[in-house]
Amino acid sequence: xxxxxAKSQPLTNGRLKLMICDDSNIxxxxxxxxxxxxxxxxxxxxxxxxxxxxAFRKEPADVVTMxxxxxxxxGIECVENLVKIKPDVLILVISxxxxxxxxxxxxxxxxxGFLCKPFxxxxxxxxxxxxxxxxxxxx
Amino acid sequence: xxxxxxxxxxxxxxTHYFATAANQPASVGSPYIVQEGKPAVQEFTxxxxxxxxxxxxxxxxxxxxxxxxxLMRMGETELTQENMCDLxxxxxxxxxxxxxxxxxxxxxxxxxxxxxxEPDKVVTPDNTRSFVIxxxxxxxxxxxxxxxx
Numbered sequence: 001x002x003x004x005x006a007k008s009q010p011l012t013n014g015r016l017k018l019m020i021c022d023d024s025n026i027x028x029x030x031x032x033x034x035x036x037x038x039x040x041x042x043x044x045x046x047x048x049x050x051x052x053x054x055a056f057r058k059e060p061a062d063v064v065t066m067x068x069x070x071x072x073x074x075g076i077e078c079v080e081n082l083v084k085i086k087p088d089v090l091i092l093v094i095s096x097x098x099x100x101x102x103x104x105x106x107x108x109x110x111x112x113g114f115l116c117k118p119f120x121x122x123x124x125x126x127x128x129x130x131x132x133x134x135x136x137x138x139x
Numbered sequence: 140x141x142x143x144x145x146x147x148x149x150x151x152x153x154t155h156y157f158a159t160a161a162n163q164p165a166s167v168g169s170p171y172i173v174q175e176g177k178p179a180v181q182e183f184t185x186x187x188x189x190x191x192x193x194x195x196x197x198x199x200x201x202x203x204x205x206x207x208x209x210l211m212r213m214g215e216t217e218l219t220q221e222n223m224c225d226l227x228x229x230x231x232x233x234x235x236x237x238x239x240x241x242x243x244x245x246x247x248x249x250x251x252x253x254x255x256x257e258p259d260k261v262v263t264p265d266n267t268r269s270f271v272i273x274x275x276x277x278x279x280x281x282x283x284x285x286x287x288x
Contacts, residue, residue, distance in 0.1 A: 023250065024229045026215055026222055033214060069232060071250050096236025101244040117233045118160035 015041040019061035021052040021078065022094065023070040031065055034121040037128055049073030053081045060086045063131065066111065068095040068102065076109055083110035092131050094119065141270060141287055146170045148241045149197070149285050150272055152234040157276055160233070162212045168273035170285070178269045178284045180258035185227030185251045187235040192245035195287035196263055199231040205279035224253040234283060264288065
């Protein structure tokens with residue numbers, strides 16, 4: 001997993017702001033429901049890349065989970081846009097596209113980690129913890 | 140025409156999906172070719188169009204009772220028609236996306252199209268044979284249909 005270089009800016013309560021972007025409502029709800037990391041607080045969810053960029057412009061998140069195959073704007077293009085707005089954003093791509101080339105492309109565009117669907121709750125937690133550890137946001 | 144190895148990719152993907160996402164393994168049977176007529180279509184169907192290196196369609200079709208239990212096993216409390224549509228699309232998308240591990244990046248998948256209760260809208264290419272992968276999960280049965288040139 002590639003790691004980020006800079007720390008994200010925490011909320012005033014010390015928690016990091018999380019945005020969930022996935023065109024599946026049940027996946028968005030699953031990530032929100034199963035999130036077992038106290039220092040992450042969900043501030044926005046988006047059903048496609050375009051909506052994610054709009055929400056991110058209004059309130060940039062510190063951490064983003066990003067699907068790739070979505071209508072309107074796909075995840076790769078969305079990653080590029082988010083990184084332009086906030087270069088130190090931490091992005092965990094969560095996608096069914098399991099070929100190496102796609103993962104490498106996402107990382108090159110600015111993503112920091114890749115979790116393949118389907119995933120267990122434990123795998124989600126571990127992937128997010130690894131993302132935060134890499135950025136120096138460890139407890 | 141698909142090879143046995145290519146079909147095995149979809150069998151493994153289906154097995155992996157149920158064991159991981161639905162928290163309970165499924166019994167995935169041997170794929171068979173549809174000899175006459177169209178492949179089975181149940182109440183909810185999630186379809187993925189395939190383009191690039193291969194062309195065709197992959198779809199997952201299941202009944203409302205099965206999808207209800209799947210959603211419950213996934214911890215979802217909103218057992219709505221919308222979420223059942225969402226689920227069949229997500230299953231088809233995940234299994235098709237996972238297939239890129241073997242087929243490569245040029246195996247291009249669309250966003251899911253969902254059909255609820257209108258089997259005539261589930262269309263496969265006329266000139267290509269469909270393979271059905273039977274899925275038995277708990278007391279329910281579903282099918283993954285793979286139709287690739």
